[in-house]
Each structure stands twice: as structure tokens, then as C-alpha cells.
Amino acid sequence: GQNIDQPTEMTATEGAIVQINCTYQTSGFNGLFWYQQHAGEAPTFLSYNVLDGLEEKGRFSSFLSRSKGYSYLLLKELQMKDSASYLCAVMDSNYQLIWGAGTKLIIKP
Amino acid sequence: IAGITQAPTSQILAAGRRMTLRCTQDMRHNAMYWYRQDLGLGLRLIHYSNTAGTTGKGEVPDGYSVSRANTDDFPLTLASAVPSQTSVYFCASSEGSSSTDTQYFGPGTRLTVL
Numbered sequence: 570g571q572n573i574d575q576p577t578e579m580t581a582t583e584g585a586i587v588q589i590n591c592t593y594q595t596s597g598f599n600g601l602f603w604y605q606q607h608a609g610e611a612p613t614f615l616s617y618n619v620l621d622g623l624e625e626k627g628r629f630s631s632f633l634s635r636s637k638g639y640s641y642l643l644l645k646e647l648q649m650k651d652s653a654s655y656l657c658a659v660m661d662s663n664y665q666l667i668w669g670a671g672t673k674l675i676i677k678p
Numbered sequence: 679i680a681g682i683t684q685a686p687t688s689q690i691l692a693a694g695r696r697m698t699l700r701c702t703q704d705m706r707h708n709a710m711y712w713y714r715q716d717l718g719l720g721l722r723l724i725h726y727s728n729t730a731g732t733t734g735k736g737e738v739p740d741g742y743s744v745s746r747a748n749t750d751d752f753p754l755t756l757a758s759a760v761p762s763q764t765s766v767y768f769c770a771s772s773e774g775s776s777s778t779d780t781q782y783f784g785p786g787t788r789l790t791v792l
């Protein structure tokens with residue numbers, strides 16, 4: 570079966586750095602997406618990785634290792650507004666997104 | 679530009695009733711999707727449409743039907759609602775259905791079936 574694993578919840582301090590991990594086992598791989606979802610709102614796109622390596626976009630970076638079935642989202646200089654759930658999703662061989670359950674990130678002052 | 683709109687925002691429905699959730703996008707995207715999101719689970723694909731006039735089944739299609747008569751609209755119908763269909767439903771769209779096409783989500787519909 571297809572599986573996306575990410576931690577259920579993480580806590581970090583304002584101004585710090587946090588890394589959210591995602592491991593996956595899917596039938597085929599056509600890219601990995603990270604989305605942010607604030608409570609009660611829709612998911613919004615953060616990043617896309619299809620090749621191994623690090624993609625940097627402002628305070629957020631995303632890393633992919635296809636051989637290890639592993640990705641992480643790195644958030645720097647954490648702000649209170651970063652409190653949200655972070656969703657990892659993999660596009661499988663049928664070009665459908667398989668979603669993890671999300672990691673709820675709690676930022677403390 | 680509104681992007682994607684969904685209606686209603688929320689609904690309480692008696693079991694056995696028929697319900698249509700509406701989704702409209704103004705981005706002229708070819709592909710549209712319906713997901714449900716339940717606590718502790720990832721988003722699960724119900725149905726999708728790669729282009730107007732075509733639809734396909736996702737991971738959890740039973741009890742749901744869709745139609746795609748034009749590019750903009752993609753309604754989801756529950757023919758006879760059951761309590762297990764209580765969920766938050768998200769409609770999404772993307773320019774195409776290839777690996778590089780980002781999906782954009784509507785605000786969601788919270789449905790409670792009693």
C-alpha cells in the first residue's frame with residue numbers, strides 16, 4: 570500500500586528553526602509537495618521537489634532524497650503566524666496526490 | 679479574482695437526504711478535484727476531472743458522484759447521506775494534471791450528517 574508518514578505534532582520557539590520530516594512509500598514518484606494549512610482554512614502550496622536536493626524559498630526550504638523516500642521542510646526564524654499544520658503529499662504513478670495526515674506545528678513565544 | 683469558491687460553507691444534513699456541494703473556479707484550470715479531510719487522516723481523493731466532460735474515481739468514491747459539464751464547475755453529490763460522510767470537503771483545481779501542476783484549494787465545506 571501507499572504510505573506517507575510525518576510526526577503528528579511538534580513544538581518550537583519563536584525565532585528558532587524547526588525541521589518537519591516526511592517519509593513515503595508510494596507506487597511511483599512524480600514529485601513531492603508541501604502545503605501549509607491554518608486551522609479552519611484551506612491548504613496552501615509551499616514547495617515542490619522532484620529532484621534530489623534542497624529548494625530554498627525565503628524562510629522555508631524543502632529537501633528531497635528519492636533513494637531514501639525522505640523529505641523535510643525547514644522553517645527558519647519562526648514567527649507566531651507559522652503555527653499551522655504542514656502537509657506532505659507525494660504524486661504517485663497515476664499522477665494522484667497521496668497525502669500525509671499532517672504535522673501540527675505549535676510556536677511558543 | 680475569487681479563485682475557487684465552495685458552497686455551502688457548512689451544512690447539517692439528516693441521514694438519507696441528498697446533498698450537492700458546489701465548487702466553482704475562475705482560473706480556467708483544466709483539472710479539478712474533490713477531497714475529504716478527516717481528523718488524523720490525510721486528505722483523501724474522492725473524484726477528479728482532468729478536463730471538462732471527463733471524470734474519474736479517486737481513493738474513496740463510494741456514495742459520491744460528480745459531473746463536469748463545463749470548465750468552471752465541479753459539483754459533488756451525495757445521493758443518500760450517511761453519518762460516515764461527516765467530514766470537511768475541499769475542492770481543488772490545477773492548470774493541468776501533470777506532476778508540476780500545483781493544486782489550489784477552495785475554502786472547504788463542513789458537512790455533518792446526523
